[in-house]
Amino acid sequence: MxxxxxxxxxxxxxxxxxxxxxxxxxxxxxxxxxxxxxxxxxxxxxxxxxxxxxxxxxxxxxxxxxxxxxxxxxxxxxxxxLHPAPGTPGHTLYLEWMHAAEGAPFLPGLFLGYLAMSGLGDHGLGDYLRQEKEKASRCIEDHLKDHAYFAGDAFSAADCMMGFQIKLAAEAGNLADGSATLDWFNRVSERPAYHRTLGVGV
Amino acid sequence: MxxxxxxxxxxxxxxxxxxxxxxxxxxxxxxxxxxxxxxxxxxxxxxxxxxxxxxxxxxxxxxxxxxxxxxxxxxxxxxxxLHPAPGTPGHTLYLEWMHAAEGAPFLPGLFLGYLAMSGLGDHGLGDYLRQEKEKASRCIEDHLKDHAYFAGDAFSAADCMMGFQIKLAAEAGNLADGSATLDWFNRVSERPAYHRTLGVGV
Known part of the structure; x- marks a missing residue:
């Protein structure tokens, strides 16, 4: 493989x-x-x-x-x-966040990256996308206030999928101290597999 | 439900x-x-x-x-x-196109829509995205030259997922006569469930 x-x-x-x-x-x-x-x-x-x-x-x-x-x-x-079976707790959340990692909560940040690279960050479209990104961040934060992980109580592949976006936010200093999202990031950062991932060179 | x-x-x-x-x-x-x-x-x-x-x-x-x-x-x-089981023919293609419907083959067209709505269609970023969209269209066309449906020989949910993008292209007159993509669109358009979908009001 x-x-x-x-x-x-x-x-x-x-x-x-x-x-x-x-x-x-x-x-x-x-x-x-x-x-x-x-x-x-x-x-x-x-x-x-x-x-x-x-x-x-x-x-x-x-x-x-x-x-x-x-x-x-x-x-x-x-x-x-790492993937809750159908009918078990967390399965529906797991499905949603696996797909959300490419969907509505992810797209505004991606589009903003394109605009910034093209010198269009100050255009009105950027204002709209910043609002959308802010909504997405709130949505993620509210979810992680209620759940230790994306699929609920246990770590799953949905955390790996969502991690890319949150790692970018953490590196940009966009996760407020004391936020549930930062707590999640700190929690998964302690996983041995995450350390090995950083060693591979992300 | x-x-x-x-x-x-x-x-x-x-x-x-x-x-x-x-x-x-x-x-x-x-x-x-x-x-x-x-x-x-x-x-x-x-x-x-x-x-x-x-x-x-x-x-x-x-x-x-x-x-x-x-x-x-x-x-x-x-x-x-409507979803080939793991280990059966078409399963890997099915997985890829289910996700491609929100992924790399879908994003350039979506971004271009945002630019056009914001009066930025003529910006250099639009040129890049048009190239990316063209690449995606060729990728879809090449796939449908070799396969009757997205997951291979049989219709699946991947066709429903990809259909939104292709329907938009068909309505915009962007599917060339004699293209495999247009053939696919004509083929799925004959399905009774597709007719009922249009009746619901898309």
Whole structure:
């Protein structure tokens, strides 16, 4: 099994999940262009969209971090240690946050990044997106006030998926002291698999 | 079971999937503001992100179309008629395209919509996004040259998920005559459940 990994990208989620699962994998590293921040063209040799992460597994190349995570959980988490089974507590929350990691709570920050890179951060569209991002941050914070982890009482793959966004917020100094989101980040940061992830080089 | 449905939104995917599954549901309709194209504030009474679709099921409100689809398939598709089981042909493609419907092949078009609404369509960022969108369209077209449906030989929920994007392209006249994508669209348009979806009012 081979993970095509781009620095400072969503593939951090999959490194973390692989480390949590404790499975063997080979890492193939790619680096963003330091000026444009774009992925190198060589990723397009593996998959036509040219994005990371990409997982080679069982003769398939799988794109999209959510699909890769689901594939890994089906293959290596029979015991449902990291993905609550249907009908068990946390399953519905798990589903929602697995997808939210690419959905409404994630998009405003991503769009704002594009605007900032293009010198459009001060445009009115940025104001709208900042409001949306603020709403998303409140939504995450309110959830983590009520739940220790995204799927409820127990750590799951949804935490790996949401972690990329929250790590970016933490690094930008956007998590207030005493916030539930910062508490969550500190809690998951103590996990041995998270330490190993940082060692891989995110 | 109750689906909160916003016109001209991703919730079309879920109406279609519900119609394919043939299950009973109540529809609660919301309309975009004709000027701003934003969802009404009343959706925030149901879920703090204030987006559609939202599904009320078994005492939970579930957001994110991918999560809602997965919930519905677990609940109503034991026989795996609309979601290939792990280990069966098409399962890996199914996973990838279920997530691609919110991922790399979908985002450039969404971002371009935001730019156009903000009078920024001619900005250089738009040029980059148009290239990305073109790449996504080619990726979809190449896939559908080789496969009758997104998950391979058989129709699945991945077709419902991807359908929203392709329907928009068809309505904008962006699917070339004789393209595999247009053939796919014509093929799924003949499905009785798709006709019922249009009847609901997308």
């Amino acid at each position: 081979k993970l095509h990994h781009l620095n400072a990208s969503r593939s951090q989620r999959i490194v973390w999940l692989l480390e949590e699962l404790g499975v063997e994998y080979a890492l193939v590293r790619y680096n963003r262009d330091p000026q444009t921040r774009l992925a190198p063209d060589s990723l397009r040799d593996i998959h036509p969209m040219g994005k990371a992460p990409l997982l080679e597994s069982d003769g398939h190349v799988i794109a999209e971090s959510g699909a890769i995570a689901q594939h890994l959980l089906e293959k290596f988490d029979d015991g449902h240690r | 109750k689906l909160h449905h916003l016109n001209a939104s991703r919730s079309q995917r879920i109406v279609w999937l519900l119609e394919e599954l043939g299950v009973e549901y109540a529809l609660v309709r919301y309309n975009r503001d004709p000027q701003t194209r934003l969802a009404p504030d009343s959706l925030r009474d149901i879920h703090p992100m204030g987006k559609a679709p939202l599904l009320e099921s078994d005492g939970h409100v579930i957001a994110e179309s991918g999560a809602i689809a997965q919930h519905l398939l677990e609940k109503f598709d034991d026989g795996h008629r």
